[in-house]
Amino acid sequence: MITRITVLLCVLFPSTLIAEPTVWKAVKAELEYTLMGGDHYGKPHYYPLPDVLTDTFEATDGIIVDLDVMTETEVSVPKGTPSKEFLNQQEQDLLEKFAQKAKIAYVALLNAPPWQAAYQLQITLSKQMGYKTKHGVTLYMLIKAYQENVPVISLSSSQQMADKITSLNQEGLHLLLDTLNNWDDDVRLGECFEKAWLAGDSDTMTQMVDDRMLDAREADHKFITDSNYNWAGQLSDQDLFSSGHYTVILSPSNLYGTYGILAMLKENGFEVTALNEGTFVNCYTLQ
Template sequence: MRRSFWHRLQQRVATLFPASYSWPAMDIRLGDRRLHLAGSIHMGTRDMQPLPAGLLRQLHKADALVVEADITQGGSPFTGVEEHPPLATRLAPEVLQQLTALCDELSLSLSLFDRLPFWQIALMLQAQQAQRLGLRPQYGIDYQLLQAAKAANKQIIELEGPDTQIALLKSLPQDGLALLLDTLAHWHTNARLLQTMISWWLDAPPARQPVALPTTFSSELNDTLMRNRNQHWRELLHALPHGRYVVAVGALHLYGEDNLPGLLKSS
């Protein structure tokens, strides 16, 4: 009787206060599907290797690993991108001046970007910024999880895949001009956001919801790159077969307005 009482109490406490982890993650139950939803950083620091032992235990108990895309497969996603007219004919003078100044700061030649679509320029600049903060692709959380899953012969499920992600970027209006403008306008804010996400893995994740995050996307871009994708992923996760899953998506998808955990719990 006594043990039954304490067991019920422990279950009640677990309901009121879900399990917390030393990495940004939470457990969500969708009927007979159990998700360990982890907030990934696609490029990480050396200190993020190896992954936490507890996260690897979650993976070993899981039936499959769910990721945005299997980034260990294939070559560069930028192959076959159509060449564009020179930047001087596509950008307003003040924006071109801002981009030139940033290239000078990063010791990059503007000619490197001259014939590229705006969305690709934005991604390349963001990658340069991450590298200057000490982040590298091989230390990314999803990359490490993919390697561990393959070593353990776990099934890997993609929510999108690289081709779908590139198609989304190509579908942005004006070749992704808004993404480039946001990257330039929020350059220093984005650096602080990256440092915040690094601290979620190396120090401690946010203890309380909701988490206030700086805005680095315009409303339209946020709908396309965050809210709409979260809603689509919710449907895909609800459609998974019964079982246990480790789900790794970009850490920003776990926090802020219309975050993925909130959508899953409300559906």
């Protein structure tokens, strides 16, 4: 996860509220998907995952993810232009404060291209909050799949992901500036989004994604809208998937929203229903 597009920060969920992430079923003719939102980073309190997900996984024909992080490890990226070539003095001073907070060498961030500096800051600060790869839902399900010899299908490759971010205008300068100027707000929104995901509050997640896309930047379109059209197209392609039952784990940011995967599957003729009930969380004002 490299930007506020995908880095959804965690917050401990109240133990008094019995709720769980929503698991969905999408059916079209002889093809059935069991879908759940899940990211590449997480915390221990995500587990156990909903029974309806793990139970149906026992009969799955394969698991579908955005990226197989267990095998997709090598990418080629251009050297890029140092962030110091883009930032004014005030922005450099702010970067230095964040470098100290993240305990990263300031000079290293200055000499890294903006997208890479933003990535290093967000990943490091998120890890300081206890947000780790080893607790990510994607990795958890991939390990389970490999242990049980379940086929793994990726909708994209590491190189494709790298090409998206390295091709951003001004080498992703807006990602770095968003991190420096909006970190605290993003943390608060991330906490609310995480609560909604853990509670299965689909309405809140849909509204939050839609609101963010109202003033979407280039990276939002590439990593959310463009990815959704691509992935929904693959999932609806009968030459790729004509029959069988598959388990799909994708980021909640991609799954929900007016132009999310769930909505697009409906438009493509799938009958989409929830397999478990969610609970409303009062952390975001629905418009």
